[in-house]
Amino acid sequence: MRYCRDMPAPLSKERRRLLGLVADHILEHGVNDISLSSLARSIGSNNRMLLYYFGSKEDLLDEASLTALERFPGIHHLMGELDEDGEPEVLLNRAWTRIADKRNRPFLKLFFELFSLHARRPERNDGYFRRIATQWPEGVARLLVREGADPATAEVCAVSIVGLWRGLQISLLAGVDADELTAAHRRSLAALLAPVPAS
Template sequence: MRPADRARRTAHLELDAGAVAGEVLQGRVTLRRPSLNSVSDAKPERQRLLSLIGDHLLAAGVDGASLSGIARAVGSNNRMLLYYFGSREEMIIAAGVDLVSRFPRISALNERLSPEGSLAERLDAAWDQIAHPDNVPYIRLFFEFIGMAARKPDNAGILQAVVGGLPESVQEAFELDGHSPAQSVRLATQVVAMWRGFQVNLLAGVPREELRIMQAAAVRSLLADQPVERATGPS
């Protein structure tokens, strides 16, 4: 049995730290129960690997990142990564979600969209957080995820995991402002699409302050062109 096949077979046996662990040696499976220490250490070790994988993806990118290449970069091996994450795709999804939590200016957008000030002001504040210099590495990686999903439909789950709940958060901001759910979906889609375009410009070197002015003008133009459609309930 080839080493790669042995690693995959072992990984399927070791679905989680509480399951019976397996080790394939010379075509034979030797089963053993994990010790209590291995169970308690599994979660911290998985998180440690997630942090290292995220750091590697931020530095080297996602395109062409193989399981073995990531394993070498984080000082691990294919067998252990499959043990903790199941597959390369699931590992990248987990790392992407973890990266979102490590960029507080991204994960705290809901606070900027809370009902304090006018809707335009709240959207401005959200954009300021998205475009902050601290977030540029994440934005760059995000567009790599978009490229992966565009080339391989099977990678759509990776993109969805990294996009997170941004469109839904913007939709909720519109609903709090009195727009109907249907109109809120349309307007949130337009705003997020606009932000994506400005993010590309940001990566291309357009000055942040210029984008800030353009974003504010675009938001106000959108709101002026879209009178509030109130939600209608049963009569």
């Protein structure tokens, strides 16, 4: 039975168990060229059961990616931390430090693998990347508006800052020294925040 996105399968214990196993698998092995049947075999299930609970392979990977994200609190709670009191530059530099933490590398690898597949076939993991495309820029813009930036300026700055993070993440995964990237982040961030009113 296929469940529509507006009528999800019951949040049963078995569904949560399967979701956790799939998250384990994709964090360790990635998702490239994975078929539903091979995924089912690897977690001791079958196609019919996965389709019953998740509707499609794409929906399953979408949810499993979010489940995987929950295991990396430094990234999962990143936008919430920007709502705390503090100077924007301090909070945003701290956010980069959270992102660059070595413990987050498995999730960063999964994220960019999913993104490369999505770029080739936009229908894959569409819901996941629609959320990703809006949540971080909105969180950063909210911080900047709170600091006194007008909404248009805050939006442009936020998109630029998240773009900076994405580029630095790629360099990080390519093996560039984390301290060097952090120094680059501090310099670039200061320039990007120049249009934002000082406290």
